[in-house]
Amino acid sequence: MYxxxxxxxxxxxxxxxxxxxxxxxxxxxxRDNQEMIPCIIYHGQNDxxxxxxxTFTQEMPGEKYNEVQITNIINYINTAWGNQIxxxxxxxVKERLAKCDN
Numbered sequence: 001m002y003x004x005x006x007x008x009x010x011x012x013x014x015x016x017x018x019x020x021x022x023x024x025x026x027x028x029x030x031r032d033n034q035e036m037i038p039c040i041i042y043h044g045q046n047d048x049x050x051x052x053x054x055t056f057t058q059e060m061p062g063e064k065y066n067e068v069q070i071t072n073i074i075n076y077i078n079t080a081w082g083n084q085i086x087x088x089x090x091x092x093v094k095e096r097l098a099k100c101d102n
Contacts, residue, residue: 001069002076009060014081020058022051025081034078034085038070038093039100067093 003012006024010016014025024030029051030037044062048055065073071093078085 001065001073002080005063005065006073006077014077014083016051019054019056021060022049022054022056024077024083026083027051030077030083031085034074034088035096035099037074038096041065041070041073042097043100067097070097 002010009021010024011021014023014027016023022029029049040060040062042062042064045060048057050056067090071088071090074093075087077083078087
């Protein structure tokens with residue numbers, strides 16, 4: 001799913017696109033905001049964020065994936081490119097999606 005839906009912007013190596021698209025590889029924002037990641041994937045992101053000290057303002061559109069798909073994407077990015085973030089469960093993703101502000 002990452003290759004089909006996410007790689008175009010976040011790149012095959014997870015390094016993002018210069019100062020337009022934030023990296024996912026070794027990204028402090030990803031590591032420190034796991035509670036928000038399901039909401040960002042589903043609803044998108046239009047706030048300014050800082051990833052590894054770099055400010056990003058590019059909007060990310062949401063994708064209406066189902067809970068299983070979101071869980072799979074998160075678990076992929078949490079363990080790809082040297083990331084060592086704990087996997088999430090389907091129940092965790094469901095709980096986090098229920099708390100989204102959007």
